[in-house]
Amino acid sequence: MDKEYQKKYWKNNLKYLAILLSIWFLVSYVFGILLVDTLNKIKIGGFKLGFWFAQQGSIYVFVILIFVYIKLMNKLDKKYNLEE
Amino acid sequence: MDIQAWTWGIVGFTFTLYIGIAIWSRASSTGEFYVAGKGVHPIANGLATAADWMSAASFISMAGLISFSGYDGSVYLMGWTGGYVLLALLLAPYLRKFGKFTVPDFIGDRYYSDIARVVAVVCALIISFTYVAGQMRGVGLVFSRFLEVNINTGVIIGMFIVLFYAVLGGMKGITYTQVAQYCVLIFAFMVPAIFISIQMTGNPIPQLGFGSSTDGVYLLDKLDGLHRELGFHEYTSGNKSKIDMFFITGALMVGTAGLPHVIVRFFTVKKVSDARKSAGWALLFIAILYTTAPAIAVFARINMIETVSNKKYTELPNWFSNWEKTGLISFDDKNNDGLVQYVENEEVNELTIDKDIMVLANPEIAYLPNWVIALVAAGGLAAALSTAAGLLLVISSSISHDIIKKIVNPKISEKGELVAARLSAVIAVIIAGWFGINPPGFVAATVALAFGLAAASFFPAIVLGIFYKRMNKEGAIAGMAVGMFLMLYYMMRFKFGWFGGGTKDDWWFGVSPEGFGTFAMFVNFVVSLIIASFTPKPPKEVQEIVDNIRIPLGTNEAQIH
Numbered sequence: 001m002d003k004e005y006q007k008k009y010w011k012n013n014l015k016y017l018a019i020l021l022s023i024w025f026l027v028s029y030v031f032g033i034l035l036v037d038t039l040n041k042i043k044i045g046g047f048k049l050g051f052w053f054a055q056q057g058s059i060y061v062f063v064i065l066i067f068v069y070i071k072l073m074n075k076l077d078k079k080y081n082l083e084e
Numbered sequence: 085m086d087i088q089a090w091t092w093g094i095v096g097f098t099f100t101l102y103i104g105i106a107i108w109s110r111a112s113s114t115g116e117f118y119v120a121g122k123g124v125h126p127i128a129n130g131l132a133t134a135a136d137w138m139s140a141a142s143f144i145s146m147a148g149l150i151s152f153s154g155y156d157g158s159v160y161l162m163g164w165t166g167g168y169v170l171l172a173l174l175l176a177p178y179l180r181k182f183g184k185f186t187v188p189d190f191i192g193d194r195y196y197s198d199i200a201r202v203v204a205v206v207c208a209l210i211i212s213f214t215y216v217a218g219q220m221r222g223v224g225l226v227f228s229r230f231l232e233v234n235i236n237t238g239v240i241i242g243m244f245i246v247l248f249y250a251v252l253g254g255m256k257g258i259t260y261t262q263v264a265q266y267c268v269l270i271f272a273f274m275v276p277a278i279f280i281s282i283q284m285t286g287n288p289i290p291q292l293g294f295g296s297s298t299d300g301v302y303l304l305d306k307l308d309g310l311h312r313e314l315g316f317h318e319y320t321s322g323n324k325s326k327i328d329m330f331f332i333t334g335a336l337m338v339g340t341a342g343l344p345h346v347i348v349r350f351f352t353v354k355k356v357s358d359a360r361k362s363a364g365w366a367l368l369f370i371a372i373l374y375t376t377a378p379a380i381a382v383f384a385r386i387n388m389i390e391t392v393s394n395k396k397y398t399e400l401p402n403w404f405s406n407w408e409k410t411g412l413i414s415f416d417d418k419n420n421d422g423l424v425q426y427v428e429n430e431e432v433n434e435l436t437i438d439k440d441i442m443v444l445a446n447p448e449i450a451y452l453p454n455w456v457i458a459l460v461a462a463g464g465l466a467a468a469l470s471t472a473a474g475l476l477l478v479i480s481s482s483i484s485h486d487i488i489k490k491i492v493n494p495k496i497s498e499k500g501e502l503v504a505a506r507l508s509a510v511i512a513v514i515i516a517g518w519f520g521i522n523p524p525g526f527v528a529a530t531v532a533l534a535f536g537l538a539a540a541s542f543f544p545a546i547v548l549g550i551f552y553k554r555m556n557k558e559g560a561i562a563g564m565a566v567g568m569f570l571m572l573y574y575m576m577r578f579k580f581g582w583f584g585g586g587t588k589d590d591w592w593f594g595v596s597p598e599g600f601g602t603f604a605m606f607v608n609f610v611v612s613l614i615i616a617s618f619t620p621k622p623p624k625e626v627q628e629i630v631d632n633i634r635i636p637l638g639t640n641e642a643q644i645h
Binding site for chain 1: 322
């Protein structure tokens with residue numbers, strides 16, 4: 001198989017990883033830990049926002065991130081004809 | 085019917101179910117024994133992974149831990165779910181494409197070295213044994229409280245059940261029992277949570293319930309108020325330093341992604357895209373429990389404080405004396421006023437509660453019907469047994485496949501290897517049971533060690549093996565060894581007091597032993613990269629392996645052996 005072609009596929013994959021992992025880092029480490037005190041000043045219903053991200057929000061985002069990755073990669077596999 | 089009759093009934097039914105499944109799906113080849121013949125549907129694998137992953141600690145202990153630590157408990161919630169993002173994005177698809185049986189298989193082949201393979205086997209064994217000891221203790225705990233048998237008898241019953249279906253069924257049997265166990269455990273976790281949420285807030289969804297109000301006051305505000313009154317730190321704000329929160333969350337996430345019994349589940353699906361999918365399903369199924377746990381923590385905390393704080397000891401409800409018998413709750417009337425003083429101040433406080441009982445006692449505290457209480461017992465057992473089985477399989481395949489087949493006697497026949505696998509499983513169950521009956525005092529400490537080790541040893545070696553083609557055996561072995569020894573040293577020094585011991589003030593950069601895995605992981609990465617840059621490139625065949633695992637095409641062209 002064409003090496004250049006595979007390289008392009010891999011680069012594209014790495015780009016997706018960089019974007020999704022930045023969001024992963026943002027919702028947990030940044031919202032849930034580093035900025036928690038600032039976000040706690042905002043309240044949504046009975047939840048302080050920082051606390052909510054640490055105990056609820058980050059987990060919801062994690063689930064969404066994986067399913068977005070599945071979608072993106074299935075498309076990418078198809079585009080490069082690398083599906084099984 | 086009383087609680088005990090219900091519990092015997094429900095537990096008996098679930099055990100029969102697990103054994104029935106094991107007989108129906110027993111393994112007949114090493115491929116089936118190690119990786120269920122690589123034909124598991126991604127949703128079934130997601131369910132099995134969720135049960136495999138959610139242990140006695142997740143089911144029994146986690147909500148209690150959060151209940152007592154409030155915001156600080158977030159490290160477990162984020163840590164034990166966020167690791168799945170790493171698994172799905174960085175590990176699972178590539179390891180599935182590589183297509184062997186175990187994690188040491190990958191390390192040994194990718195780093196073309198039996199030394200690397202042995203280092204990986206040693207890490208896998210330490211991680212799995214420390215982890216399995218905790219599961220067996222969980223089984224004993226549930227049995228002793230709900231069925232009023234001796235803890236040791238409970239452990240032995242648990243051993244026989246696991247022995248039966250893990251040895252007979254191998255990975256194939258375990259997979260389908262785990263699917264059943266997930267259903268039992270999630271049902272058992274959710275039913276009381278929903279009941280209590282309706283009771284306390286009128287909202288049937290616990291995830292929303294703990295953010296709503298009761299008598300015009302938000303539940304969380306009420307709890308913060310109660311905590312202030314009794315001198316505890318506010319529930320919704322933390323006690324731990326930010327840097328420690330950061331490092332602990334990191335170690336749990338990366339450790340999760342590096343746990344061999346979780347990784348090996350992704351070897352059981354048909355193709356690369358299925359490995360991604362099953363990681364997604366697994367996290368979804370896990371998230372149901374993990375987003376409910378903090379709600380239970382809040383409900384239980386409020387209920388508990390309101391039931392016992394400043395109440396007459398003689399008028400406390402039945403569950404209190406039931407749990408007192410197990411020694412997990414104790415009351416010491418220091419000022420002889422007959423009331424329970426439950427406060428932060430150690431000198432005044434009269435009540436000690438083991439964190440482990442919050443989930444198990446919660447339905448009783450909330451006066452739920454007996455069948456719900458029995459269901460929780462069955463759920464706790466399902467969680468402990470499913471994880472124990474997954475770990476035992478890793479132990480047995482490490483011995484029969486990675487050591488016997490790959491190093492000691494490569495000419496062993498398929499049949500001989502299968503016998504070896506089953507024998508190693510039997511021995512592993514006996515050792516695990518022994519740990520359950522004579523729990524080493526350091527069980528709690530060693531679970532943190534298991535995550536720290538997984539983070540410090542496997543994770544960097546696997547990630548670099550996939551994402552950095554230039555990574556060679558010298559770098560990987562040095563990195564794994566340094567990471568592992570550094571982690572062991574820190575843990576022994578600050579948990580067991582060896583090497584001069586030390587207190588909180590001696591922690592490096594204020595990082596606790598629980599969070600040190602993150603630090604050791606960074607050291608592993610740095611050491612690996614530096615050594616690799618001074619030593620020769622990996623051979624051409626190995627570079628081709630890397631090229632090959634990066635694309636999904638052609639998964640099943642590779643030979644099984």
